[in-house]
Amino acid sequence: MTTLEKLFTPAQRSRLFEAIPNRYSCRSFSGAPSTADWAALSYAAQRYALPGVRLFLHTVPENIFTGIVLNYGKITGCTTIAVLAASIAQPHSRIHAGILGEAFCLEATAMGLGTCWVAGTYKRKQLELPLQADETVLSIIAIGVPEKAAPDARKRKSLDRICKGDIRQWPEELRRAAAAVQMAPSALNLQPWEMAYTDGHFTLDAPQLHQLDLGIAVCHAELAVAEPHLWHFGDGKREPLACMTAKE
Numbered sequence: 001m002t003t004l005e006k007l008f009t010p011a012q013r014s015r016l017f018e019a020i021p022n023r024y025s026c027r028s029f030s031g032a033p034s035t036a037d038w039a040a041l042s043y044a045a046q047r048y049a050l051p052g053v054r055l056f057l058h059t060v061p062e063n064i065f066t067g068i069v070l071n072y073g074k075i076t077g078c079t080t081i082a083v084l085a086a087s088i089a090q091p092h093s094r095i096h097a098g099i100l101g102e103a104f105c106l107e108a109t110a111m112g113l114g115t116c117w118v119a120g121t122y123k124r125k126q127l128e129l130p131l132q133a134d135e136t137v138l139s140i141i142a143i144g145v146p147e148k149a150a151p152d153a154r155k156r157k158s159l160d161r162i163c164k165g166d167i168r169q170w171p172e173e174l175r176r177a178a179a180a181v182q183m184a185p186s187a188l189n190l191q192p193w194e195m196a197y198t199d200g201h202f203t204l205d206a207p208q209l210h211q212l213d214l215g216i217a218v219c220h221a222e223l224a225v226a227e228p229h230l231w232h233f234g235d236g237k238r239e240p241l242a243c244m245t246a247k248e
C-alpha cells in the first residue's frame, strides 16, 4: 500500500515543490490540454494513489461551471477536469484526496497548465461519472491552457497567524514547510490551518470540516521535507489531524 512518505520520488518532490509558487486558481482557459499533456496527466492521475481515493480525468461541457464565489467569477473555456472520488468510509480518505488533488495540480502547473479546485461552483447533477457504489465526489479540478498570465500576488494570512509559537526556533526544513503551507489553496481562501512544533513533532491541524484543505496543506509540507520522516493522521479530537515526526 502506498504511504505518503513513499508517494514522491526525489525528482518529483523537487519538481512539484518548485511549482508551488507558480500555482494559482486559474479561472479562464483558452483551450484543453494537448494530447501529449492529456497522456502525461492521465499517467500522473494513476501514479498518485493513496487509500480510499481515486483521481481520474473527464471531459465536460463548458457550461457545467456556475456562479461567483468571493467575486472570483465563473470558470470559462474549460472542458477538461480531474475528478476526486473518495470512499469516505475509509479512514482519512478526505485528507488523502486533498494530498492527491494538490499533487496533481502541481504536476499540471509544472507542465505549464492552469488548474482550479472547484468544490462548489459547478452543476454536480450534470456530471455523469463512472462511480463505484461507495464513492462520493469531493471536488473536481478544472484544467487547461491558461488564457492570462498568473496574478502577481495572492492574499495569504501571515505565518504568525497560522503557526503557534516562535517559528524562528523551528528546524529550517519545517520553516520551509510552513512557508509552503502558507501558499496552499483552500476553499473560500479560508486558510484554516494551524501549525505547531513541539517535542520533535510538527503538527498540522484544521477543523474537521476542512479535511480536504488539510490534505492540500499536508501535500505542500511533505514536498518541503527531504529528511526521513513519518506522518501520522489522527482523529482531530484527541490528537491533531496530521503529525510529522523525524525518523531516527
Ligand SMILES: Cc1cc2nc3c(=O)[nH]c(=O)nc-3n(C[C@H](O)[C@H](O)[C@H](O)COP(=O)(O)O)c2cc1C
Pocket: 023, 024, 025, 026, 027, 069, 072, 073, 116, 117, 118, 119, 120, 121, 122, 139, 154, 183, 184, 185, 186, 187, 188, 189, 212, 213, 216
Ligand atoms: C477544496 C477547494 C475548493 C474550492 N472550490 C472553489 C469553487 O467552487 N469555485 C472557485 O471558483 N474556486 C474554488 N476554490 C479555489 C479557492 O477559492 C482558491 O484556492 C483560494 O481563493 C486561493 O487562491 P489561489 O488558489 O489563487 O492561491 C477552491 C479551493 C479549494 C482548495
